[in-house]
Amino acid sequence: MDSKELLNVIAAALTSVTDPHYYEDERGFQGEFYAQLRLRLRDLVLPEGALLREEYQKRLAQHGLRIRPDIILHEPFDPGRHRGRDQGNHAVMELKRRAIPGTTADAFSNLVAMIDTLNYSLGVFINVDSSKTWTESVPDSHRNRIVCLAALIDENGNPQVVRG
Template identity: 85%
Template sequence: MNVIAESLTSVTDPHYYEDERGFQGEFYAQLRLRLRGIALPEGALLREEYQKRLAEHGLRIRPDIILHEPFDPGRHRGRDEGNHAVMELKRHATPGTAADAFTNLVAMIDTLNYPLGVFINIDSSRTWAEAVPEAHRARVACLAVHLDENGEPLVVRD
């Protein structure tokens, strides 16, 4: 979680806070840089918008960012092994868009055994942590990131 928070605070240009897609790309780049310094499981990759297909994965969701080991039948018994973290990003999340993100995170956690789901609310101080289903609160981290009055990134964690 510290690496995720550090990566969020490294997104400093105000233009990235204007749209979700631009922020996601810069956040991904910052996160990838920081993950190089951490011992990750063998073969683990950070991927953007990796489509999950119903026939192969048991659901049809395109998460924003995942950290996983691509499926290898020589190493994994099923596609629910080797998954590490799934992230959903929203800009100015509303109760409805946050609920949709949590629905996706819970589905990924339950179906593909991701131990960690991360919700990031961009250009906001609201994490919406209270909207995470009670049964999944231990496995879903909620963060919000915005620029403070001095133009410095500020991360709120719940």
């Protein structure tokens, strides 16, 4: 799966969240963003069986960590197709509303753990209702696999996406 193409679809889904009400809380924004992203993923050629999932619990015994990422794009584990649970994992997304240093550090910690343990190809941090991407806070070791975006409504009432 092409990461650039996927990021373009993610950005398009973010700019499709047009009602300012969704920007008032992280969970409401996440639900609408998920709905918009799911619609747009139909335009991509996804790997066989790939699913978009919200808050899919990762269990220590099965996955090697205990994290509930906001959104993932993955192929559910199938022993007939995958040698391990670290295969078929395409993108993991963490959303924060008006992120501050502490919440940003937690989100990057989760993204790094998911990338390192389950071999996600791409980690995406999305700062909702802000223009700050926090790109400067991405650990150096993961700059090639974590992308930072910010989504906000501008002064004219239009949704905007800032890429870090």
